Amino acid sequence: MRNSRRLLLSIHDVSPRFSAPVETLAGILAEEVGAGRFAMLVVPDFWNEAPLLADRAFVARLRSWAALGVEMFVHGWCHRDESRHRGAIARVKARHMTAGEGEFLGLSREEAMERMRRGRDVVEQAIGRPVAGFIAPAWLYGPGAIEAAGALGFDLAEDHMKVWSPARSRVLARGPVVTWASRTPMRAASSIAFAALARRTLGPMATVRIALHPGDVSDPRLIESARRTIRRLARGRAIARYRDLIDAGGENPRHL
Incomplete structure (x- = not known):
């Protein structure tokens, strides 16, 4: 890839449970950057209530997106945190950084491997x-994951602050991911404010990531903010694939 400045885009929580909003988000990204030029994070059985393989129509849609070039990631097993967390830091993350959905934060190595x-x-x-x-x-992620x-x-x-290769134990890119929150009006407002700040400050970074969630489509303000952020941060950047970071050797790659 000639342009070393990249924009990575993704849709999280891809599941039959959210088939309509995922379709909407895929259409928005196709309008903004082109069909297939993003990643999808697929949940095999969202909250143990939406088994992926049981929905043939959604599986067919996933295959069509993959055929267009969409990168497909495994996004946990059920997306639900069922662990009892040990240690103050883990408990704070589980309570304040997600609404009971940090599935892999408290898992042992063996349980994490089985779910993966x-x-x-x-x-x-x-x-x-x-x-x-x-x-x-x-x-x-907990240590076991x-x-x-x-x-x-x-x-x-990837996590909030970096992309890495577990197989190679190497960091490939650093920097915050821009995302939105729809659970409460306060969270929605703060995520819109953060996106506005990101548009002004993340321009110099080599790799910028933007992540969308099904809940974003519930609030037109979030979608408008997302569109503005994509357009601004795409200036002078290649719309990239995560795989490009490996092919290019990453940004100053180093061991984890």
């Missing part, structure tokens, strides 16, 4: 090709 394996199998059955990598729900992702050889992962 099952998740990879399901998503790969659905899309008919290998997944791009693994991204934990709410971008929250980080070890498990490396042991299973996932090429790509």
